[in-house]
Amino acid sequence: MLAAETFRPQIGSMWAWLIASIVLGAFGQIFMSIAMKGAGLVPRDGSLIELVSYYFNAAVSLPMFGAVASYGVSFILWLGVLSAKDLSLARPIMSLGYLITMAYGMYAGENVTLGRILGTTLIVVGLFFVVKSDV
Numbered sequence: 001m002l003a004a005e006t007f008r009p010q011i012g013s014m015w016a017w018l019i020a021s022i023v024l025g026a027f028g029q030i031f032m033s034i035a036m037k038g039a040g041l042v043p044r045d046g047s048l049i050e051l052v053s054y055y056f057n058a059a060v061s062l063p064m065f066g067a068v069a070s071y072g073v074s075f076i077l078w079l080g081v082l083s084a085k086d087l088s089l090a091r092p093i094m095s096l097g098y099l100i101t102m103a104y105g106m107y108a109g110e111n112v113t114l115g116r117i118l119g120t121t122l123i124v125v126g127l128f129f130v131v132k133s134d135v
Contacts (some may be wrong), residue, residue, distance in 0.1 A: 014084045018093060021077035026100035029068035033104075035063035092130045095123050 039058035039090045043050050081090050098120045113117060 014081055015078045017095075018081045018085075018090060021074045021081060021093055022097045023100065024070045024074035024077070025094065026097035026104075028067045028074060029101055030098070030104050031063045031067035031070060032046060035061045035067060038063065074103070093127060097128065098123060 033060055038061060039054065044053055046054075065124065102112060102120055
């Protein structure tokens with residue numbers, strides 16, 4: 001057996017890897033949003049030094065480290081998923097992360113409109129057909 005095959009997920013565990021990758025990817029987005037809200041608006045009229053300082057401070061914040069860690073683990077799990085399943089099946093299922101980020105938006109007091117909720121619901125309902133195609 002090749003070393004690369006040692007880490008290939010079995011079909012049953014592929015779903016667990018996929019769900020974990022989705023959750024961690026969504027949390028990466030949430031942590032990134034927290035970091036950037038904490039940094040404030042991007043300075044548009046400042047000098048290049050001010051802009052570099054702004055992004056550096058945002059990049060080294062604790063929430064941004066959380067984002068990088070979440071994305072890093074999500075990426076590794078995603079590679080495992082892609083070794084076992086077709087991209088045309090796995091990638092659409094990643095849209096389940098929209099539910100997590102929408103729930104966070106509601107929790108954080110963002111302007112989550114009915115249109116956003118309905119649009120996200122339509123996407124998630126479409127996943128039924130994607131997943132059903134793999135059965």
